[in-house]
Amino acid sequence: MFLLKQIYVERCRKTLRIAVKQDGKLEQCFIEEDNDICSGQIYKGIVKNIVPAIKCAFVDIGETKSAYLYMDSKLNNLNLRKGEELLVEIIKEASGSKGPKVSNAITVPGRYAVIMTSHKEIEISKKITDKEYINNLKGSILKPEDVGVMIRTNALKVDFETVNIEIKKLYDIYKNIISKSKNSNLRGMLYNAGGAIAKVLRDRVDEETAEIIVNDKKDFDYIKEYVESKKDINCKLSFHDNVINLMDYYGIEQEILELTNKEVKLECGGFIVIDKTEALYAIDVNSGKNVKGRDIARTAVVTNLEAAREVVRQIKLRNLSGIIVVDFIDISDISIKRKILNILEEGFKNDKNKTVVYPFTELNLVQIARRRKGKSICEYIQEKCEFCSGNGKQLSLRYMKNLIGNKVARCLNDHSGEKNIYIEIDKRYKERILTDTKTFAADIGVEDGNIYIDFKDNMRFFKVELVVFEDKIEKLSQFKIYG
Numbered sequence: 001m002f003l004l005k006q007i008y009v010e011r012c013r014k015t016l017r018i019a020v021k022q023d024g025k026l027e028q029c030f031i032e033e034d035n036d037i038c039s040g041q042i043y044k045g046i047v048k049n050i051v052p053a054i055k056c057a058f059v060d061i062g063e064t065k066s067a068y069l070y071m072d073s074k075l076n077n078l079n080l081r082k083g084e085e086l087l088v089e090i091i092k093e094a095s096g097s098k099g100p101k102v103s104n105a106i107t108v109p110g111r112y113a114v115i116m117t118s119h120k121e122i123e124i125s126k127k128i129t130d131k132e133y134i135n136n137l138k139g140s141i142l143k144p145e146d147v148g149v150m151i152r153t154n155a156l157k158v159d160f161e162t163v164n165i166e167i168k169k170l171y172d173i174y175k176n177i178i179s180k181s182k183n184s185n186l187r188g189m190l191y192n193a194g195g196a197i198a199k200v201l202r203d204r205v206d207e208e209t210a211e212i213i214v215n216d217k218k219d220f221d222y223i224k225e226y227v228e229s230k231k232d233i234n235c236k237l238s239f240h241d242n243v244i245n246l247m248d249y250y251g252i253e254q255e256i257l258e259l260t261n262k263e264v265k266l267e268c269g270g271f272i273v274i275d276k277t278e279a280l281y282a283i284d285v286n287s288g289k290n291v292k293g294r295d296i297a298r299t300a301v302v303t304n305l306e307a308a309r310e311v312v313r314q315i316k317l318r319n320l321s322g323i324i325v326v327d328f329i330d331i332s333d334i335s336i337k338r339k340i341l342n343i344l345e346e347g348f349k350n351d352k353n354k355t356v357v358y359p360f361t362e363l364n365l366v367q368i369a370r371r372r373k374g375k376s377i378c379e380y381i382q383e384k385c386e387f388c389s390g391n392g393k394q395l396s397l398r399y400m401k402n403l404i405g406n407k408v409a410r411c412l413n414d415h416s417g418e419k420n421i422y423i424e425i426d427k428r429y430k431e432r433i434l435t436d437t438k439t440f441a442a443d444i445g446v447e448d449g450n451i452y453i454d455f456k457d458n459m460r461f462f463k464v465e466l467v468v469f470e471d472k473i474e475k476l477s478q479f480k481i482y483g
Contacts, residue, residue, distance in 0.1 A: 005209045009197060009223070010246040011216035012402060013443060018200050019252045026255045028204070028316055031380040032196040033398075037063060037100050039373055040109065040193035041090045044181045045102070047080050058099075059088055062187035065099030075118065077104050087181055087190070092372055106177075108170045109193060111202050111230060112155040112163045115170045116148040123150040140164070144171045157207075157232035201226050203352050205233055213250075215240040243413045248406040257403075259318055259377050260395070266310060270303035274314060276378075280323035283311055287329060300329040301336050308340045312347030321353065321372035330364050344368070385428065397429055400462065405444040407464040412445075415466055419449025420473055420483075424463040427455035437482040450483030452476040 008019040020028040032038065045059040048066055057080050058066045069088060071077050080086070092101035105118035116123075122143055124134055128151070140160040143149045144167075155163050173191070180190045193199075197219060205212070205227075212227070212235060214220040220239050227233050240246045247253045265271045270288040274281065285307040287299055311326055331337065337360050344366065348355040351370075358367040381399040385392035395403075408421055421444075425433075433440050433453065441447050452467070467473055 005204075005206075007200065007204065007209060007212045008246055008250060008252060009200075009212065009214040009216070009219055010240075011219055012245055012405075015398070015402065016196055016219075017247060017256075018196055019247065019256070020200070020204055021252075022208075026252065026317060027313065029256055029259070029319075029377055030196045030200065030374070031377060033380070037090055037094060038192070038195060039090050039093060040107075040199070041189055042106060042177055042191040042193075043067075043088055043090070043102070043187070043189050044184065045086060045088050045187055047082055047084045047086065050080060050082060059086070059102060060187055061088065061100075061102070062189075063099075065094055067100045067102040068098075069102050069104065075103065075105055085181075087177070093374060095372075106174070108174045108177075108191075109202060110152075110166045110170050112152055112158060113167050113170065114150040114152065115144075115167070115174050116150055117174075119148040120146065121148050123148065125151060125153045125155075127153045128156060136160075137163075142167065147171065147174065154232065162231060197222065198226075205235065207232070207234070209233070209235040211236040211238060213238045213240050213246065215246040243409050245402075245406045245409065248410075253403070253406060256377070256381070260382055260393075264310060264314060266303065266306045268302050268306050270307060272307050272310060272314070274318075274320075280325055281320050283314075283324065283326045285311075285326065285328045297331070297333075300331050301333075304328045304331060304336070304340055305343065308343040309347065312344060315368070315370065316348075316351060318378065319353075319374055319376045321370045321376070324368040324370060326366045326368065328360075328364055328366065341366070394426075394428060395460075397432055400425070400429065401440065401443040404462060404464055407462075408444050408446060411464060411466040415468065418468075419446055420452070420467040421446050421449060422452045422454075422465045422467050422476055422479070424454050424456055424459065426459040426462075427457060430455040434481060441482045446482070451481055452479040453481050454479050 004023050006021045008021070010017045014034040016032045018030040019026060043061040045061040045067065047057050048060045049058045051058070055071045057069045057071055057077070059069050061067050067088060067090070069077065071080065086104055087106055088102035088104055089106050090100050091103050094100045105116070107117070108115040122138055122141055124137065128134060133156070137151060137155070137160065141149065141151070142164045149167060151163065177191050201223065212223060214223060214237070217239070220237070224237055227235065227237060240249065242249055245253070247256065262275060263271055263273050266288070271286050273284045273286065275284070285304060287303050307328065314320070315324060328340065341357060341359065344357045348357065353373045354371040356369045358369070360366055378393075381396060382393040383396040385394045404423065411421070412419060437451070441451055467476065
């Protein structure tokens with residue numbers, strides 16, 4: 001079988017980005033920043049307050065915002081007391097003014113199995129259906145007495161001994177977490193499960209993965225050790241050793257940037273528009289230029305079917321979650337509606353975020369509910385525009401600095417000598433850049449050079465130029481901010 005999946009792992013300053021391409025097309029993108037509170041992390045916390053009316057306890061985990069914990073008899077946490085210490089796992093990241101959601105049901109995930117404290121049984125993935133295999137599996141698994149174990153689908157690819165070795169390793173990690181908790185009086189994180197890299201290795205690397213490309217030596221060594229320890233992984237691992245950032249070098253940067261666009265064009269000539277409101281995401285399907293044929297009904301069918309596939313891709317790629325409403329072009333044919341729903345359901349079949357697709361409503365709307373797991377991509381690369389009286393968005397300064405740094409690296413790679421960098425950028429960023437020019441210079445890779453910036457009106461992006469002639473350097477002296 002021809003392997004078609006490539007995974008790109010880039011660590012740049014304080015940001016980790018992972019892109020997954022299938023058949024040359026960007027399918028998923030993960031972004032993680034230093035000090036992010038992410039799902040899967042395990043903390044020691046202290047109950048600060050209990051609100052019986054909403055069956056919720058607020059837990060101080062040593063971060064800026066208190067976490068909230070739903071109280072449920074199934075989780076054996078109805079008798080919590082103020083001041084009580086407990087272990088909690090992040091199951092939903094903080095959003096807006098709301099702190100992270102946590103659970104006292106702890107899990108330690110692996111590639112083939114997951115240690116669970118919510119029960120003491122052996123659970124088996126619903127995707128494993130062979131009854132003979134299930135019976136043999138249950139008779140072969142060595143489960144620790146005080147925890148439960150969930151067997152993942154990947155276990156089908158290896159022998160029972162390999163699964164048991166991983167279970168023992170995961171259990172040792174769990175016991176170490178318990179030990180750390182007992183021996184410390186401090187609130188804070190005890191285990192972070194490896195972050196985004198570990199999640200991608202567990203969930204996305206499979207027999208179709210051709211290559212993993214990494215730009216950070218520490219990450220490279222971590223991934224190398226993981227890949228070599230798993231019998232069911234056989235892919236090439238490459239180290240990106242170039243002054244040009246990995247995502248920019250492989251042309252992925254522009255694809256990520258396009259995720260901020262509301263409109264997505266379809267090959268048939270139609271397009272979809274993605275809008276975010278306070279309560280939900282709304283996706284509108286339009287025929288656009290797909291009007292070549294005279295059969296309006298046929299045009300609607302072709303556009304809707306292609307749109308359904310693109311809707312799945314965009315939801316996963318942008319990591320949209322919560323309530324998503326898709327407004328398809330009006331059709332009455334029940335069989336076509338069923339095809340559209342099948343495309344959506346199949347597309348989310350292997351989605352690691354639990355996703356439910358509901359039938360068409362009377363208004364030809366399809367409702368999709370997707371569990372929140374991490375921020376949307378736009379939350380990482382956009383920020384609220386302080387100069388806009390509405391709800392306008394702009395590229396975040398952190399992301400803008402990353403893009404400028406890429407351009408600067410290309411300029412300096414093409415020319416050697418003194419570093420004189422001229423930048424044009426929107427004046428909305430002026431105050432924050434001038435407040436700490438030293439940090440700005442370091443973030444764009446010009447600590448030992450000179451920076452000239454002309455802050456302009458209404459620039460969505462920026463311009464970067466390497467200045468080498470003395471007469472031009474003199475003309476730009478009024479714009480010098482650093483060096």
